[in-house]
Amino acid sequence: MPEQLVFTVEVFLNGLMAGVLYALVALGFVLIYKASGIFNYAQGVMALFAAMTLVGIQNGQVPFAHLINAIFGTDVHKFGWSVHSFIAIALTVVVMVALAWAVQRFVFRHLVGQEPIILFMATIGLAYFLEGVADLMWGSELKALNVCAADGACLPQGMNLWLDETTFTAFGTGIFIDNLDIVASVIAALLVIGLVMFAQYTKQGRAMRAVADDHQAALSVGVSLNFIWILVWSLAGFVALVAGIMWGAKSGVQFSLSLIALKALPVLMLGGFTSIPGAIVGGLIIGVGEKLFEFLIGAPFLGGATENWFAYMLALLFLVFRPQGLFGEKIIERV
């Protein structure tokens, strides 16, 4: 097998892994959009916020330490304890649910019935607000994120040696795949299955789908819109936490993590804003597409770094032919 082909396979596999993570972020968008028609730009910042909160709780940081020190002239930084990962994750989930409640209570309850584009801009405002709060709360420096079940059993890092050796003996060239990516893909797949099961087989899931279908009709059969929206924002917060853990474990928790939202947008455009399968398929197409384009065309001919815009261009071209995306509902417009 020629070397070039093996490299291409490696790039393809890496693209697939990246695509799974994009899909994971896109899922958070789809959940909220389906249930409330809100296009949540803040999803990426929610991932950042969740990851920062997780690290902060793990390390026993005092929230708003910088601000407190600046105002009162004190010098507090840490409580002096560290929290087990599982407890920290559970606490972070509590924080995200509280956030979902606050967002629903203080922002979107007042914006019911507004045009979608106004809601979208409100989420941009929310993104700025959350980013500022996250930085004030936990400090803006780069933090390492380690999620460990017990001593030594952490999320794996580094190259998968087994795959490398097997392919090396078979083809003479190793295939490089990050262990973390494999774990992330498995977890993402499990999460997706879990979400679909939740939506299909539970009472709340059914209510969620009813709300997504028709607010008025759902209200009239006794579904509480308020509850469903808080539930959906909490779920999106949970998805954001998972995405934040994966990306944070890979490249540290820092501001750039919130930019994964920008990666998820073309995924959504491609897959359609309302479709869970669309988010997954779109994520895989974008992940594989941008890695292959970078490898085959971008790096040799265009000077590299095409990953920043390729996904958008692909989605844009695609939309011109199918404006509602791959799996989106047909847009019917009447006067």
Add this chain to the structure above:
Amino acid sequence: MFYREAGDFSTTYAEDQQTFPIKFDRWRYYVVLFIAIVVVPFFINDYWANSLLLPFLIYAIAAIGLNILVGYCGQVSLGTGGFMAVGAYACYKFMTGVDIWWGGELLFRLPEFNIFFSVIMGGVMTALVGVLFGLPSLRIKGFYLAVATLAAQFFLVWLFNRVSWFYNYSASGQINAPERDLLGVLITGPSTEPWATYLFCLFFTIVSAVIARNLTRGASGRKWMAIRDMDIAAEIIGVNPLRAKLTAFAVSSFFIGISGALFFAVYLGAVEVGEAFGITKSFLVLFMIIIGGLGSIFGSFAGAAFLVLLPVLLKVVGVDWLGWPTDIVAHLQLVIVGLLIIVFLIAEPHGIAQLWRVAKEKLRLWPFPH
């Protein structure tokens, strides 16, 4: 007491249709213009010019441009930063002489343009690019379009980073404004006078505002607003949606391009594209028009003034008076801006401009509100 229209009669159609039908309003604007043009240049210094007035004027042009697209035509765009970059780089190329190469040979080389025409060419080139990226707007609507304009943002920034022709093959990848003058007065370069740069930007701001105001209350403005309110209905009553949308994109990009050119050439002097024209710039200008007021020229000015003043104010209060570290103040600024966006969207979706309108109405009726 002064703000009244009693005894203020219009006797011709022209008088009836003027921008400021109330005499007091008109004179007030003349006074503001007089102060801005004649008085301020005598008292301006470097601090005032660089930290307040220049950014205010330049962002006001960008906000007017974006307001035409978002506020009047209803096409949400997140590509403002990219379009400003087009203006800046086009201005730079025309300032230093556009050279076209083919196969290693110089095909032809335009002479260097005067800075005034370079800025205008920056606007013209941006209008062309804007139309190109506006083409999908006929098929793509709403969010999809908002996200699609991000394609323009990322692609343009990448292009100006990678293709060294745009920055004249300089080693740093930056573009630096060379010294250029207008009628013997230095406008760009390190040794300019604050009053010269101020007047230069002020000229463009006033002209942009007048053009935008008259476009938006004329036939094309009506068409844009019809498209914004309901595009299919507009199509049925005879508005050509493609034409209306593309002219909105062109006019809007023209203003944004001019502001980008001024931002680079007059205000900053040297620019690295990813830093100066990144996505944060797109959001900043979008916030200006949300806070200032969608679909209002005055709102563009108010929003620009607000978001230029806010960081300065926060810095003065937080860093200079209270002695807080700068990073806390920067984060606090994010919180405040985000909160303001949400509060404005909930409480007053038409922004500062609407508050101003309400205040004017109250003043007109004062002291007998019923």
